[in-house]
Amino acid sequence: MKFVIPVLAGLFAATTAFAADLPARTYTKAPVMVDPGYNWSGFYIGGNVGYSWGRSGDTTTYTNGAGTLFTTAGTSNLNGVVGGAQLFHAREKSVRHALPDVEAHVDASGAGAFGIANGVVEQRLGVADDDLHSR
Numbered sequence: 001m002k003f004v005i006p007v008l009a010g011l012f013a014a015t016t017a018f019a020a021d022l023p024a025r026t027y028t029k030a031p032v033m034v035d036p037g038y039n040w041s042g043f044y045i046g047g048n049v050g051y052s053w054g055r056s057g058d059t060t061t062y063t064n065g066a067g068t069l070f071t072t073a074g075t076s077n078l079n080g081v082v083g084g085a086q087l088f089h090a091r092e093k094s095v096r097h098a099l100p101d102v103e104a105h106v107d108a109s110g111a112g113a114f115g116i117a118n119g120v121v122e123q124r125l126g127v128a129d130d131d132l133h134s135r
Contacts, residue, residue, distance in 0.1 A: 039092055040090050040092045040099055041090055041091050041092045042089075042090060043087075043088070043089045044086075044087075044088040044089075045085070045086070045087055045088075046085070046086040046088075047083070047084065047085045047086070048082075048083060048084050048085075048086075048107075049081070049082070049083040050081070050082045050083070051079075051080070051081055051082065052078060052079065052080055052082050052109065052111045053078065053079045054078035054079070054111075055075060055076070055077055055078060056075065056076045056078055057073075057074070057075045057076075058072075058073070058074055058075075058076075059071065059072070059073040060072050060073075078111045079111060080109055080110035080111030080115070081109070081110050081111075082107070082108075082109040082110075082111065083107070083108060083109075084105060084106055084107030084108065085105065085106055086103070086104070086105040087103070087104045087105070088101065088102075088103045088104075089101060089102050089103075098125065098126075098127060099125070099126040099127060100123070100124070100125050100126075101123070101124050101125075101126070102121070102122070102123050103120075103121070103122050103123075103124070104119070104120065104121040104122075105119065105120055106118070106119035106120075107119070
């Protein structure tokens with residue numbers, strides 16, 4: 001047992017001596033971030049939902065030279081859900097910030113007796129000016 005304690009102490013002392021031989025850590029700065037500027041390129045998707053309410057009344061009289069043929073009257077309830085979706089894609093070109101895009105949207109409503117639906121697909125060419133956003 002006389003020899004076990006000095007041997008263990010020697011082993012622990014040797015491992016700490018090896019740790020002191022390691023080189024110092026070198027620290028490096030992170031590279032400087034370069035702001036690429038604003039870019040309009042991308043794909044966007046959106047939606048809308050709402051509700052409409054109202055009432056419409058109409059009276060129509062049909063006549064000819066001899067007199068009144070007949071008269072109709074009616075009202076419409078215009079309550080209903082309104083909703084739609086939008087899709088948009090733009091690709092900013094490097095030539096003078098040309099911005100060609102394609103946009104599509106569709107909307108529909110359950111208001112009224114028959115409901116309403118419409119849709120549009122359009123293509124445009126514009127110019128993006130980054131200076132307007134930096135002021």
